[in-house]
Amino acid sequence: xxxxxxxxxxxxxxxxxxxxxxxxxxxxxxxxxxxxxxxxxxxxxxxxxxxxxxxxxxxxxxxxxxxxxxxxxxxxxxxxxxxxxxxxxxxxxxxxxxxxxxxxxxxxxxxxxxxxxxxxxxxxxxxxxxxxxxxxxxxxxxxxxxxxxxxxxxxxxxxxxxxxxxxxxxxxxxxxxxxxxxxxxxxxxx
Numbered sequence: 618x619x620x621x622x623x624x625x626x627x628x629x630x631x632x633x634x635x636x637x638x639x640x641x642x643x644x645x646x647x648x649x650x651x652x653x654x655x656x657x658x659x660x661x662x663x664x665x666x667x668x669x670x671x672x673x674x675x676x677x678x679x680x681x682x683x684x685x686x687x688x689x690x691x692x693x694x695x696x697x698x699x700x701x702x703x704x705x706x707x708x709x710x711x712x713x714x715x716x717x718x719x720x721x722x723x724x725x726x727x728x729x730x731x732x733x734x735x736x737x738x739x740x741x742x743x744x745x746x747x748x749x750x751x752x753x754x755x756x757x758x759x760x761x762x763x764x765x766x767x768x769x770x771x772x773x774x775x776x777x778x779x780x781x782x783x784x785x786x787x788x789x790x791x792x793x794x795x796x797x798x799x800x801x802x803x804x805x806x807x
Contacts, residue, residue: 668708668804672758676710677717681750685728689784696725696750696792703796708804719803720755726767730780733773746780747771748791754803766802770794 680697700721704710710719727749732741749769756762770791774783 668710669758670709673718673756674711675713675717676704676708676719676721677713677715678704679720679722681723681725683728684724684726685749687728687730689728689788691785692728692748692788692792693725695788696796699792699796700799703800704804707800710804718756718758720757721752721799721803723750723752725749726751727769732776741776743773744776744780745771745773746784746787746791748788748795750795750799752799752802756803762803764802768795768798768802770798 678697678701681693681700683693701712705712725748727747730744730746733743733745747769748771749767751765751767753765754763772787772790774780774787
């Protein structure tokens, strides 16, 4: 009988502790969530851009030539196509050849590789490939948003692999990163 009372008391304590912990967890979650929500002020639109389409209707995107010392032939077309696709897929802006409300122009200024890390034997273990693009952005509706800025991305690969084997994949990843950076700096201003 005494063991039965002890067991019942232990179960009650355990249930009480579960209830308290559950209540405490729920309270902390609500406090955390409300402080997170109140600290954020986000102007979100479904297309990923914060554009006033009543004033801004067009974008002019020039082809970016390669001005770096080291060149990989397909790089310019991969970059130019991705940049134009970024604005076509994520905004309602019409792309025009001249007199755009927004204007993007620039050049690919650097494309280089360097040793990133050294193996225990003293040879290169990782190689970093990087790409830099200089961008001139003009907002003909709001000139205080104009800028000229450089955007850079890098990818690493195992030095036992040849650059030819990984170049297309790495350039595609870097281009995606840079075009995302450009898009965010120009029309996804949070």
